[in-house]
Amino acid sequence: MTLEKIISGDERTDRINEIYTDSFPADERFGLDIILRLAAQGSLEVYAVMENGITAGMAVCCIHRQTAYICYLAIDKNMRGCGLGSSVVSRLCSLYKGKQVVLEIETLDPCAENYPQRKRREGFYLRLGFHHTDRYIRYCGVTYELLFTGTDKFDPDDFDKLMQTRRGGSFQPVMFDAKAYTTYIFDLDGTLLDTLDDLTASTNFAMRTVGCKEHTKEAVCGFVGNGIKKLIQRALPPDASPSTFDKAFEGFKTHYGEHCFDSTKPYPGILDMMKKLTEQGKKIAVVSNKADFAVKKLCRDYFGDLARVSIGEKEGVRKKPAPDTVLTALAQLGSTPEESVYIGDSDVDIQTALNSGMDCISVLWGFRSEEFLTRCGAKVFAQTPGEISLLTLVH
Numbered sequence: 001m002t003l004e005k006i007i008s009g010d011e012r013t014d015r016i017n018e019i020y021t022d023s024f025p026a027d028e029r030f031g032l033d034i035i036l037r038l039a040a041q042g043s044l045e046v047y048a049v050m051e052n053g054i055t056a057g058m059a060v061c062c063i064h065r066q067t068a069y070i071c072y073l074a075i076d077k078n079m080r081g082c083g084l085g086s087s088v089v090s091r092l093c094s095l096y097k098g099k100q101v102v103l104e105i106e107t108l109d110p111c112a113e114n115y116p117q118r119k120r121r122e123g124f125y126l127r128l129g130f131h132h133t134d135r136y137i138r139y140c141g142v143t144y145e146l147l148f149t150g151t152d153k154f155d156p157d158d159f160d161k162l163m164q165t166r167r168g169g170s171f172q173p174v175m176f177d178a179k180a181y182t183t184y185i186f187d188l189d190g191t192l193l194d195t196l197d198d199l200t201a202s203t204n205f206a207m208r209t210v211g212c213k214e215h216t217k218e219a220v221c222g223f224v225g226n227g228i229k230k231l232i233q234r235a236l237p238p239d240a241s242p243s244t245f246d247k248a249f250e251g252f253k254t255h256y257g258e259h260c261f262d263s264t265k266p267y268p269g270i271l272d273m274m275k276k277l278t279e280q281g282k283k284i285a286v287v288s289n290k291a292d293f294a295v296k297k298l299c300r301d302y303f304g305d306l307a308r309v310s311i312g313e314k315e316g317v318r319k320k321p322a323p324d325t326v327l328t329a330l331a332q333l334g335s336t337p338e339e340s341v342y343i344g345d346s347d348v349d350i351q352t353a354l355n356s357g358m359d360c361i362s363v364l365w366g367f368r369s370e371e372f373l374t375r376c377g378a379k380v381f382a383q384t385p386g387e388i389s390l391l392t393l394v395h
Helices: 013-023 032-040 084-095 115-127 156-164 196-209 217-223 228-235 242-259 270-279 292-306 324-333 347-356 370-375 386-390
Strands: 002-005 044-051 054-064 067-075 100-106 131-139 142-149 174-177 183-186 283-291 309-313 340-344 359-363
Touching (some): 013 054, 044 084, 067 084, 100 115, 196 228, 217 228, 228 283, 242 292, 270 386, 283 292, 283 324, 309 324, 324 347, 347 359
Parallel strands (some): 183 283, 183 340, 283 309
Antiparallel strands (some): 002 044, 044 054, 131 174
16 A cells, blocks of 8 residues: 555546545545645645545645645445554554644543444554543534644644644634533523423413414524513513513413423433443532522432532523523532533523633523524534533543
């Protein structure tokens, strides 16, 4: 097996592009013509994997100072399983001897559908001499951990400088370190529990009691996040009278108190994630803008002792995004903001974490989209509950 650099116009370009497009989904790649143009500018090095005179694969590497970053590596699907991939990686490590050779693997999230494949890929690279870095990047909707080899110690600063050279390109990964938090503060609705059906039912009951238009679940989804009063205000017509609001508000509270368990359930993987954190000695609290009576009732029945503290909206206490309820939870747990992380699904949660002086993880299974959360300043995302512990633990 040999590796041969290629440039634009190389007769093997079409074959390389076929292997490339066959190996990576459309949202995880950009045009080979762009890659080759960057290679001509000296930003990348592109290789054809040659085996017995046949173009059997391709590799793309980004080189900067002491880091060699393997961006893409693909083997023809008809030639996989015979050790060719191992040979390519070993050859690349030899080519860049003296540098830290870095690549990424999808996080080992037990909730992921392709977890067995992720586990096998990790084992493959560990056998080739790669090591964990506890450093993560996220792009194209996927979270990856960086692995490295070739040096005694991973140099994150040099890798950061490499990433900075790519700004303005087709994508800029978000990078973040793993961190051993002691305390996890969770939002409730849209983060731990799927409550939207019951919230919609109670909202529409309140609307019926005052003779106002009912709403779809999608509409109610846009109303939640700032507490029950704001939910009812948004559901009512703009010209609703104070007495109409009071009647609707009381109707919602009565109905929700009796029906908050009808359809509500934890999102898949939530209980396993909370149990795992508890087994690791982590402290868990739930802080919500939902009424305090409902928060405590839901947490008691769904999470039992997994959540040591649960706090909801109370009269006279500022709601999120004010830090009051979060700081109260931290005080009850004996924790500080510096050792804690806040997890939520909304723009309110991002601002709450900021106001509380805490790191934030935004979840993608809740009431808001990744695009919306990114516009609101989200930096670190969890696709599944299983990623939460992976993103915050040092191996």
